[in-house]
Amino acid sequence: MAATKLKARFKKDVVTVKALMNHPMETGLRKIKETGKLVPAHHITEISCTANGKEVLSANWxxxxxxxxxxxxKYAGAKGDEIALTWKDNKGGTETVTSKVK
Amino acid sequence: MNANHKRRVFLKGSVAAGTIGVAASAGLLAPAAVMAEWPANAFSARKVPDALDNLLGSNATEASDKIKIKAPEIAENGAVVPITIESGIDGTESIALLAAANGTPLVATFTMGEGAKAYAATRIKLGKTGDVIAVCKAGGKMYSARTGVKVTIGGCGG
Structure with a gap:
Protein backbone atom coordinates (compact mmCIF):
# COMPACT_ATOMS: atom_id res chain seq x y z
CA MET A 1 0.00 0.00 0.00
CA ALA A 2 1.41 3.28 -1.07
CA ALA A 3 1.80 5.78 1.71
CA THR A 4 -0.26 8.91 2.15
CA LYS A 5 1.01 11.81 0.08
CA LEU A 6 1.29 15.10 1.92
CA LYS A 7 2.25 18.41 0.37
CA ALA A 8 2.19 21.89 1.84
CA ARG A 9 2.92 25.09 0.01
CA PHE A 10 3.29 28.64 1.30
CA LYS A 11 1.86 31.55 -0.69
CA LYS A 12 0.88 35.04 0.49
CA ASP A 13 0.79 34.31 4.27
CA VAL A 14 -1.28 31.18 3.73
CA VAL A 15 -0.16 27.59 3.70
CA THR A 16 -2.22 25.20 1.61
CA VAL A 17 -1.97 21.60 2.71
CA LYS A 18 -2.99 18.84 0.34
CA ALA A 19 -3.16 15.19 1.25
CA LEU A 20 -3.96 12.09 -0.74
CA MET A 21 -4.58 9.01 1.39
CA ASN A 22 -4.66 5.44 0.28
CA HIS A 23 -7.74 3.77 1.69
CA PRO A 24 -10.62 1.60 0.36
CA MET A 25 -13.29 3.68 2.19
CA GLU A 26 -15.91 0.93 2.27
CA THR A 27 -19.27 2.17 3.53
CA GLY A 28 -20.40 -1.25 4.73
CA LEU A 29 -23.41 -1.04 2.40
CA ARG A 30 -21.84 -2.35 -0.80
CA LYS A 31 -22.67 -5.89 -1.89
CA ILE A 32 -20.52 -8.37 -3.76
CA LYS A 33 -22.66 -9.28 -6.77
CA GLU A 34 -21.72 -12.99 -6.93
CA THR A 35 -22.35 -13.82 -3.26
CA GLY A 36 -24.80 -11.11 -2.22
CA LYS A 37 -22.73 -10.55 0.89
CA LEU A 38 -22.05 -7.10 2.26
CA VAL A 39 -18.52 -5.79 2.18
CA PRO A 40 -17.73 -4.85 5.79
CA ALA A 41 -17.30 -1.16 6.55
CA HIS A 42 -13.71 -0.04 6.41
CA HIS A 43 -13.22 3.69 6.25
CA ILE A 44 -11.24 6.51 7.80
CA THR A 45 -13.06 7.99 10.79
CA GLU A 46 -10.69 10.56 12.20
CA ILE A 47 -8.05 12.84 10.81
CA SER A 48 -5.83 15.17 12.73
CA CYS A 49 -3.39 17.60 11.19
CA THR A 50 -0.80 19.57 13.12
CA ALA A 51 1.64 22.33 12.21
CA ASN A 52 4.66 22.57 14.52
CA GLY A 53 2.82 20.36 17.00
CA LYS A 54 -0.34 22.53 17.15
CA GLU A 55 -3.54 21.12 15.78
CA VAL A 56 -4.78 23.16 12.82
CA LEU A 57 -7.47 20.87 11.49
CA SER A 58 -9.32 17.82 12.68
CA ALA A 59 -11.96 15.97 10.75
CA ASN A 60 -14.47 13.17 11.30
CA TRP A 61 -15.45 11.20 8.24
CA LYS A 74 -5.48 26.26 4.48
CA TYR A 75 -3.96 27.90 7.52
CA ALA A 76 -1.92 30.95 8.39
CA GLY A 77 1.61 29.63 8.58
CA ALA A 78 5.12 30.01 7.31
CA LYS A 79 7.75 28.28 5.22
CA GLY A 80 9.49 25.44 7.03
CA ASP A 81 6.55 24.54 9.29
CA GLU A 82 6.49 20.87 10.23
CA ILE A 83 3.21 19.37 9.09
CA ALA A 84 1.97 16.04 10.44
CA LEU A 85 -1.19 14.24 9.40
CA THR A 86 -2.62 11.24 11.21
CA TRP A 87 -5.60 9.21 10.13
CA LYS A 88 -7.41 6.43 11.96
CA ASP A 89 -9.91 4.00 10.49
CA ASN A 90 -12.78 2.05 12.03
CA LYS A 91 -10.70 -1.13 12.15
CA GLY A 92 -7.95 0.39 14.27
CA GLY A 93 -5.62 1.07 11.37
CA THR A 94 -3.64 4.27 11.52
CA GLU A 95 -0.93 6.13 9.65
CA THR A 96 1.05 9.29 10.31
CA VAL A 97 2.91 11.19 7.64
CA THR A 98 4.99 14.31 7.99
CA SER A 99 6.12 16.99 5.60
CA LYS A 100 7.68 20.45 5.56
CA VAL A 101 6.02 23.55 4.17
CA LYS A 102 7.73 24.66 0.95
CA MET B 1 -9.08 -41.73 16.64
CA ASN B 2 -5.68 -40.23 17.22
CA ALA B 3 -6.04 -37.89 14.28
CA ASN B 4 -9.43 -36.78 15.55
CA HIS B 5 -7.94 -36.01 18.93
CA LYS B 6 -5.27 -33.85 17.35
CA ARG B 7 -7.97 -32.00 15.48
CA ARG B 8 -9.69 -31.23 18.78
CA VAL B 9 -6.48 -29.89 20.22
CA PHE B 10 -5.96 -27.76 17.15
CA LEU B 11 -9.48 -26.32 17.38
CA LYS B 12 -9.02 -25.45 21.02
CA GLY B 13 -5.75 -23.76 20.21
CA SER B 14 -7.26 -21.66 17.46
CA VAL B 15 -10.14 -20.55 19.67
CA ALA B 16 -7.67 -19.39 22.28
CA ALA B 17 -5.67 -17.53 19.64
CA GLY B 18 -8.87 -15.89 18.49
CA THR B 19 -9.54 -14.54 21.96
CA ILE B 20 -6.08 -13.02 22.10
CA GLY B 21 -6.70 -11.44 18.71
CA VAL B 22 -9.88 -9.78 19.96
CA ALA B 23 -8.10 -8.51 23.06
CA ALA B 24 -5.28 -7.10 20.99
CA SER B 25 -7.59 -5.25 18.63
CA ALA B 26 -9.52 -3.84 21.61
CA GLY B 27 -6.22 -2.49 22.86
CA LEU B 28 -5.47 -0.97 19.48
CA LEU B 29 -8.80 0.83 19.48
CA ALA B 30 -8.18 2.50 22.83
CA PRO B 31 -5.98 5.39 21.58
CA ALA B 32 -8.81 6.52 19.26
CA ALA B 33 -10.88 7.34 22.34
CA VAL B 34 -8.30 9.94 23.34
CA MET B 35 -9.12 12.03 20.28
CA ALA B 36 -12.45 13.84 19.90
CA GLU B 37 -15.08 11.16 19.95
CA TRP B 38 -16.41 10.07 16.59
CA PRO B 39 -20.11 11.03 16.61
CA ALA B 40 -21.49 7.66 15.53
CA ASN B 41 -25.14 8.62 16.03
CA ALA B 42 -24.76 11.68 13.80
CA PHE B 43 -23.08 9.68 11.05
CA SER B 44 -25.70 6.93 11.17
CA ALA B 45 -28.68 9.34 11.08
CA ARG B 46 -30.78 8.89 7.95
CA LYS B 47 -32.18 12.41 7.64
CA VAL B 48 -30.41 15.77 7.44
CA PRO B 49 -32.16 17.37 10.49
CA ASP B 50 -31.50 14.26 12.61
CA ALA B 51 -27.84 14.26 11.63
CA LEU B 52 -27.50 17.94 12.58
CA ASP B 53 -29.37 17.40 15.86
CA ASN B 54 -27.03 14.58 16.80
CA LEU B 55 -23.93 16.42 15.70
CA LEU B 56 -24.50 20.00 16.83
CA GLY B 57 -27.48 19.71 19.18
CA SER B 58 -29.77 21.68 16.89
CA ASN B 59 -30.91 21.77 13.30
CA ALA B 60 -31.80 25.44 13.16
CA THR B 61 -29.54 26.92 10.51
CA GLU B 62 -29.56 30.29 8.84
CA ALA B 63 -28.97 30.38 5.10
CA SER B 64 -25.88 32.40 4.28
CA ASP B 65 -24.43 33.46 0.95
CA LYS B 66 -21.03 33.87 2.58
CA ILE B 67 -20.51 30.14 2.42
CA LYS B 68 -19.28 29.08 -0.98
CA ILE B 69 -19.61 25.50 -2.13
CA LYS B 70 -17.71 24.57 -5.22
CA ALA B 71 -19.19 21.44 -6.74
CA PRO B 72 -19.84 20.23 -10.27
CA GLU B 73 -23.35 20.89 -11.60
CA ILE B 74 -23.38 17.47 -13.18
CA ALA B 75 -21.28 14.67 -11.73
CA GLU B 76 -20.73 11.91 -14.25
CA ASN B 77 -19.36 9.59 -11.62
CA GLY B 78 -21.10 9.78 -8.25
CA ALA B 79 -18.29 7.85 -6.58
CA VAL B 80 -15.90 10.76 -6.87
CA VAL B 81 -17.42 14.23 -6.61
CA PRO B 82 -14.98 17.02 -5.77
CA ILE B 83 -16.34 19.48 -3.22
CA THR B 84 -14.71 22.66 -1.95
CA ILE B 85 -16.22 24.67 0.89
CA GLU B 86 -15.10 28.14 1.80
CA SER B 87 -16.74 30.23 4.49
CA GLY B 88 -16.51 34.00 4.60
CA ILE B 89 -18.10 34.13 8.05
CA ASP B 90 -15.76 35.45 10.73
CA GLY B 91 -14.81 32.94 13.37
CA THR B 92 -15.99 29.81 11.60
CA GLU B 93 -15.16 27.00 14.01
CA SER B 94 -16.36 23.98 12.11
CA ILE B 95 -17.83 22.89 8.83
CA ALA B 96 -20.14 19.92 8.35
CA LEU B 97 -20.62 18.48 4.90
CA LEU B 98 -23.83 16.65 4.08
CA ALA B 99 -25.26 15.01 0.99
CA ALA B 100 -29.04 15.27 1.30
CA ALA B 101 -29.88 12.35 -0.99
CA ASN B 102 -27.45 9.85 0.55
CA GLY B 103 -28.76 7.09 2.81
CA THR B 104 -26.73 8.56 5.67
CA PRO B 105 -26.42 12.24 4.76
CA LEU B 106 -23.56 13.32 7.03
CA VAL B 107 -20.36 12.80 5.09
CA ALA B 108 -17.69 14.73 6.94
CA THR B 109 -17.04 17.31 9.61
CA PHE B 110 -14.02 19.59 9.75
CA THR B 111 -12.96 21.46 12.88
CA MET B 112 -10.71 24.45 12.41
CA GLY B 113 -7.84 24.84 14.83
CA GLU B 114 -5.77 27.90 15.57
CA GLY B 115 -4.88 29.84 12.43
CA ALA B 116 -6.84 27.58 10.12
CA LYS B 117 -8.84 29.19 7.32
CA ALA B 118 -12.48 28.26 6.92
CA TYR B 119 -11.69 26.17 3.91
CA ALA B 120 -11.86 22.48 3.20
CA ALA B 121 -11.76 20.46 0.03
CA THR B 122 -12.37 16.76 -0.45
CA ARG B 123 -14.04 14.25 -2.73
CA ILE B 124 -17.27 12.54 -1.73
CA LYS B 125 -19.67 9.86 -2.90
CA LEU B 126 -23.18 10.80 -4.02
CA GLY B 127 -25.77 8.07 -4.31
CA LYS B 128 -28.09 10.09 -6.51
CA THR B 129 -28.99 13.59 -7.62
CA GLY B 130 -29.47 15.89 -4.66
CA ASP B 131 -28.26 18.84 -2.66
CA VAL B 132 -24.83 19.13 -1.11
CA ILE B 133 -25.17 21.06 2.14
CA ALA B 134 -22.48 22.84 4.12
CA VAL B 135 -23.19 23.87 7.69
CA CYS B 136 -20.75 26.27 9.32
CA LYS B 137 -20.68 26.97 13.02
CA ALA B 138 -19.51 30.44 14.01
CA GLY B 139 -19.95 32.22 17.32
CA GLY B 140 -22.55 29.75 18.57
CA LYS B 141 -24.72 30.16 15.47
CA MET B 142 -25.14 27.85 12.54
CA TYR B 143 -25.13 28.94 8.94
CA SER B 144 -25.82 26.80 5.93
CA ALA B 145 -25.55 26.82 2.18
CA ARG B 146 -26.59 24.28 -0.39
CA THR B 147 -26.03 23.52 -4.01
CA GLY B 148 -27.56 20.92 -6.30
CA VAL B 149 -25.49 18.24 -7.95
CA LYS B 150 -26.90 16.06 -10.68
CA VAL B 151 -25.53 12.54 -10.64
CA THR B 152 -25.65 10.34 -13.71
CA ILE B 153 -24.05 7.22 -12.18
CA GLY B 154 -24.52 6.70 -8.43
CA GLY B 155 -21.58 6.13 -6.14
CA CYS B 156 -23.17 4.18 -3.32
CA GLY B 157 -23.82 0.46 -3.35
CA GLY B 158 -23.18 -1.56 -6.49
Missing amino acids: SGGVSKNPYLAF
Missing part, protein backbone atom coordinates in the same frame (compact mmCIF):
# COMPACT_ATOMS: atom_id res chain seq x y z
CA SER A 62 -18.03 8.61 7.28
CA GLY A 63 -17.80 6.12 4.45
CA GLY A 64 -19.35 8.81 2.26
CA VAL A 65 -15.94 10.18 1.43
CA SER A 66 -14.54 8.78 -1.81
CA LYS A 67 -12.06 5.95 -2.06
CA ASN A 68 -8.43 7.05 -1.76
CA PRO A 69 -9.56 10.28 -0.13
CA TYR A 70 -8.28 13.73 -0.92
CA LEU A 71 -8.19 16.51 1.63
CA ALA A 72 -7.08 20.11 1.29
CA PHE A 73 -7.15 22.93 3.79
Whole structure:
Protein backbone atom coordinates (compact mmCIF):
# COMPACT_ATOMS: atom_id res chain seq x y z
CA MET A 1 0.00 0.00 0.00
CA ALA A 2 1.41 3.28 -1.07
CA ALA A 3 1.80 5.78 1.71
CA THR A 4 -0.26 8.91 2.15
CA LYS A 5 1.01 11.81 0.08
CA LEU A 6 1.29 15.10 1.92
CA LYS A 7 2.25 18.41 0.37
CA ALA A 8 2.19 21.89 1.84
CA ARG A 9 2.92 25.09 0.01
CA PHE A 10 3.29 28.64 1.30
CA LYS A 11 1.86 31.55 -0.69
CA LYS A 12 0.88 35.04 0.49
CA ASP A 13 0.79 34.31 4.27
CA VAL A 14 -1.28 31.18 3.73
CA VAL A 15 -0.16 27.59 3.70
CA THR A 16 -2.22 25.20 1.61
CA VAL A 17 -1.97 21.60 2.71
CA LYS A 18 -2.99 18.84 0.34
CA ALA A 19 -3.16 15.19 1.25
CA LEU A 20 -3.96 12.09 -0.74
CA MET A 21 -4.58 9.01 1.39
CA ASN A 22 -4.66 5.44 0.28
CA HIS A 23 -7.74 3.77 1.69
CA PRO A 24 -10.62 1.60 0.36
CA MET A 25 -13.29 3.68 2.19
CA GLU A 26 -15.91 0.93 2.27
CA THR A 27 -19.27 2.17 3.53
CA GLY A 28 -20.40 -1.25 4.73
CA LEU A 29 -23.41 -1.04 2.40
CA ARG A 30 -21.84 -2.35 -0.80
CA LYS A 31 -22.67 -5.89 -1.89
CA ILE A 32 -20.52 -8.37 -3.76
CA LYS A 33 -22.66 -9.28 -6.77
CA GLU A 34 -21.72 -12.99 -6.93
CA THR A 35 -22.35 -13.82 -3.26
CA GLY A 36 -24.80 -11.11 -2.22
CA LYS A 37 -22.73 -10.55 0.89
CA LEU A 38 -22.05 -7.10 2.26
CA VAL A 39 -18.52 -5.79 2.18
CA PRO A 40 -17.73 -4.85 5.79
CA ALA A 41 -17.30 -1.16 6.55
CA HIS A 42 -13.71 -0.04 6.41
CA HIS A 43 -13.22 3.69 6.25
CA ILE A 44 -11.24 6.51 7.80
CA THR A 45 -13.06 7.99 10.79
CA GLU A 46 -10.69 10.56 12.20
CA ILE A 47 -8.05 12.84 10.81
CA SER A 48 -5.83 15.17 12.73
CA CYS A 49 -3.39 17.60 11.19
CA THR A 50 -0.80 19.57 13.12
CA ALA A 51 1.64 22.33 12.21
CA ASN A 52 4.66 22.57 14.52
CA GLY A 53 2.82 20.36 17.00
CA LYS A 54 -0.34 22.53 17.15
CA GLU A 55 -3.54 21.12 15.78
CA VAL A 56 -4.78 23.16 12.82
CA LEU A 57 -7.47 20.87 11.49
CA SER A 58 -9.32 17.82 12.68
CA ALA A 59 -11.96 15.97 10.75
CA ASN A 60 -14.47 13.17 11.30
CA TRP A 61 -15.45 11.20 8.24
CA SER A 62 -18.03 8.61 7.28
CA GLY A 63 -17.80 6.12 4.45
CA GLY A 64 -19.35 8.81 2.26
CA VAL A 65 -15.94 10.18 1.43
CA SER A 66 -14.54 8.78 -1.81
CA LYS A 67 -12.06 5.95 -2.06
CA ASN A 68 -8.43 7.05 -1.76
CA PRO A 69 -9.56 10.28 -0.13
CA TYR A 70 -8.28 13.73 -0.92
CA LEU A 71 -8.19 16.51 1.63
CA ALA A 72 -7.08 20.11 1.29
CA PHE A 73 -7.15 22.93 3.79
CA LYS A 74 -5.48 26.26 4.48
CA TYR A 75 -3.96 27.90 7.52
CA ALA A 76 -1.92 30.95 8.39
CA GLY A 77 1.61 29.63 8.58
CA ALA A 78 5.12 30.01 7.31
CA LYS A 79 7.75 28.28 5.22
CA GLY A 80 9.49 25.44 7.03
CA ASP A 81 6.55 24.54 9.29
CA GLU A 82 6.49 20.87 10.23
CA ILE A 83 3.21 19.37 9.09
CA ALA A 84 1.97 16.04 10.44
CA LEU A 85 -1.19 14.24 9.40
CA THR A 86 -2.62 11.24 11.21
CA TRP A 87 -5.60 9.21 10.13
CA LYS A 88 -7.41 6.43 11.96
CA ASP A 89 -9.91 4.00 10.49
CA ASN A 90 -12.78 2.05 12.03
CA LYS A 91 -10.70 -1.13 12.15
CA GLY A 92 -7.95 0.39 14.27
CA GLY A 93 -5.62 1.07 11.37
CA THR A 94 -3.64 4.27 11.52
CA GLU A 95 -0.93 6.13 9.65
CA THR A 96 1.05 9.29 10.31
CA VAL A 97 2.91 11.19 7.64
CA THR A 98 4.99 14.31 7.99
CA SER A 99 6.12 16.99 5.60
CA LYS A 100 7.68 20.45 5.56
CA VAL A 101 6.02 23.55 4.17
CA LYS A 102 7.73 24.66 0.95
CA MET B 1 -9.08 -41.73 16.64
CA ASN B 2 -5.68 -40.23 17.22
CA ALA B 3 -6.04 -37.89 14.28
CA ASN B 4 -9.43 -36.78 15.55
CA HIS B 5 -7.94 -36.01 18.93
CA LYS B 6 -5.27 -33.85 17.35
CA ARG B 7 -7.97 -32.00 15.48
CA ARG B 8 -9.69 -31.23 18.78
CA VAL B 9 -6.48 -29.89 20.22
CA PHE B 10 -5.96 -27.76 17.15
CA LEU B 11 -9.48 -26.32 17.38
CA LYS B 12 -9.02 -25.45 21.02
CA GLY B 13 -5.75 -23.76 20.21
CA SER B 14 -7.26 -21.66 17.46
CA VAL B 15 -10.14 -20.55 19.67
CA ALA B 16 -7.67 -19.39 22.28
CA ALA B 17 -5.67 -17.53 19.64
CA GLY B 18 -8.87 -15.89 18.49
CA THR B 19 -9.54 -14.54 21.96
CA ILE B 20 -6.08 -13.02 22.10
CA GLY B 21 -6.70 -11.44 18.71
CA VAL B 22 -9.88 -9.78 19.96
CA ALA B 23 -8.10 -8.51 23.06
CA ALA B 24 -5.28 -7.10 20.99
CA SER B 25 -7.59 -5.25 18.63
CA ALA B 26 -9.52 -3.84 21.61
CA GLY B 27 -6.22 -2.49 22.86
CA LEU B 28 -5.47 -0.97 19.48
CA LEU B 29 -8.80 0.83 19.48
CA ALA B 30 -8.18 2.50 22.83
CA PRO B 31 -5.98 5.39 21.58
CA ALA B 32 -8.81 6.52 19.26
CA ALA B 33 -10.88 7.34 22.34
CA VAL B 34 -8.30 9.94 23.34
CA MET B 35 -9.12 12.03 20.28
CA ALA B 36 -12.45 13.84 19.90
CA GLU B 37 -15.08 11.16 19.95
CA TRP B 38 -16.41 10.07 16.59
CA PRO B 39 -20.11 11.03 16.61
CA ALA B 40 -21.49 7.66 15.53
CA ASN B 41 -25.14 8.62 16.03
CA ALA B 42 -24.76 11.68 13.80
CA PHE B 43 -23.08 9.68 11.05
CA SER B 44 -25.70 6.93 11.17
CA ALA B 45 -28.68 9.34 11.08
CA ARG B 46 -30.78 8.89 7.95
CA LYS B 47 -32.18 12.41 7.64
CA VAL B 48 -30.41 15.77 7.44
CA PRO B 49 -32.16 17.37 10.49
CA ASP B 50 -31.50 14.26 12.61
CA ALA B 51 -27.84 14.26 11.63
CA LEU B 52 -27.50 17.94 12.58
CA ASP B 53 -29.37 17.40 15.86
CA ASN B 54 -27.03 14.58 16.80
CA LEU B 55 -23.93 16.42 15.70
CA LEU B 56 -24.50 20.00 16.83
CA GLY B 57 -27.48 19.71 19.18
CA SER B 58 -29.77 21.68 16.89
CA ASN B 59 -30.91 21.77 13.30
CA ALA B 60 -31.80 25.44 13.16
CA THR B 61 -29.54 26.92 10.51
CA GLU B 62 -29.56 30.29 8.84
CA ALA B 63 -28.97 30.38 5.10
CA SER B 64 -25.88 32.40 4.28
CA ASP B 65 -24.43 33.46 0.95
CA LYS B 66 -21.03 33.87 2.58
CA ILE B 67 -20.51 30.14 2.42
CA LYS B 68 -19.28 29.08 -0.98
CA ILE B 69 -19.61 25.50 -2.13
CA LYS B 70 -17.71 24.57 -5.22
CA ALA B 71 -19.19 21.44 -6.74
CA PRO B 72 -19.84 20.23 -10.27
CA GLU B 73 -23.35 20.89 -11.60
CA ILE B 74 -23.38 17.47 -13.18
CA ALA B 75 -21.28 14.67 -11.73
CA GLU B 76 -20.73 11.91 -14.25
CA ASN B 77 -19.36 9.59 -11.62
CA GLY B 78 -21.10 9.78 -8.25
CA ALA B 79 -18.29 7.85 -6.58
CA VAL B 80 -15.90 10.76 -6.87
CA VAL B 81 -17.42 14.23 -6.61
CA PRO B 82 -14.98 17.02 -5.77
CA ILE B 83 -16.34 19.48 -3.22
CA THR B 84 -14.71 22.66 -1.95
CA ILE B 85 -16.22 24.67 0.89
CA GLU B 86 -15.10 28.14 1.80
CA SER B 87 -16.74 30.23 4.49
CA GLY B 88 -16.51 34.00 4.60
CA ILE B 89 -18.10 34.13 8.05
CA ASP B 90 -15.76 35.45 10.73
CA GLY B 91 -14.81 32.94 13.37
CA THR B 92 -15.99 29.81 11.60
CA GLU B 93 -15.16 27.00 14.01
CA SER B 94 -16.36 23.98 12.11
CA ILE B 95 -17.83 22.89 8.83
CA ALA B 96 -20.14 19.92 8.35
CA LEU B 97 -20.62 18.48 4.90
CA LEU B 98 -23.83 16.65 4.08
CA ALA B 99 -25.26 15.01 0.99
CA ALA B 100 -29.04 15.27 1.30
CA ALA B 101 -29.88 12.35 -0.99
CA ASN B 102 -27.45 9.85 0.55
CA GLY B 103 -28.76 7.09 2.81
CA THR B 104 -26.73 8.56 5.67
CA PRO B 105 -26.42 12.24 4.76
CA LEU B 106 -23.56 13.32 7.03
CA VAL B 107 -20.36 12.80 5.09
CA ALA B 108 -17.69 14.73 6.94
CA THR B 109 -17.04 17.31 9.61
CA PHE B 110 -14.02 19.59 9.75
CA THR B 111 -12.96 21.46 12.88
CA MET B 112 -10.71 24.45 12.41
CA GLY B 113 -7.84 24.84 14.83
CA GLU B 114 -5.77 27.90 15.57
CA GLY B 115 -4.88 29.84 12.43
CA ALA B 116 -6.84 27.58 10.12
CA LYS B 117 -8.84 29.19 7.32
CA ALA B 118 -12.48 28.26 6.92
CA TYR B 119 -11.69 26.17 3.91
CA ALA B 120 -11.86 22.48 3.20
CA ALA B 121 -11.76 20.46 0.03
CA THR B 122 -12.37 16.76 -0.45
CA ARG B 123 -14.04 14.25 -2.73
CA ILE B 124 -17.27 12.54 -1.73
CA LYS B 125 -19.67 9.86 -2.90
CA LEU B 126 -23.18 10.80 -4.02
CA GLY B 127 -25.77 8.07 -4.31
CA LYS B 128 -28.09 10.09 -6.51
CA THR B 129 -28.99 13.59 -7.62
CA GLY B 130 -29.47 15.89 -4.66
CA ASP B 131 -28.26 18.84 -2.66
CA VAL B 132 -24.83 19.13 -1.11
CA ILE B 133 -25.17 21.06 2.14
CA ALA B 134 -22.48 22.84 4.12
CA VAL B 135 -23.19 23.87 7.69
CA CYS B 136 -20.75 26.27 9.32
CA LYS B 137 -20.68 26.97 13.02
CA ALA B 138 -19.51 30.44 14.01
CA GLY B 139 -19.95 32.22 17.32
CA GLY B 140 -22.55 29.75 18.57
CA LYS B 141 -24.72 30.16 15.47
CA MET B 142 -25.14 27.85 12.54
CA TYR B 143 -25.13 28.94 8.94
CA SER B 144 -25.82 26.80 5.93
CA ALA B 145 -25.55 26.82 2.18
CA ARG B 146 -26.59 24.28 -0.39
CA THR B 147 -26.03 23.52 -4.01
CA GLY B 148 -27.56 20.92 -6.30
CA VAL B 149 -25.49 18.24 -7.95
CA LYS B 150 -26.90 16.06 -10.68
CA VAL B 151 -25.53 12.54 -10.64
CA THR B 152 -25.65 10.34 -13.71
CA ILE B 153 -24.05 7.22 -12.18
CA GLY B 154 -24.52 6.70 -8.43
CA GLY B 155 -21.58 6.13 -6.14
CA CYS B 156 -23.17 4.18 -3.32
CA GLY B 157 -23.82 0.46 -3.35
CA GLY B 158 -23.18 -1.56 -6.49
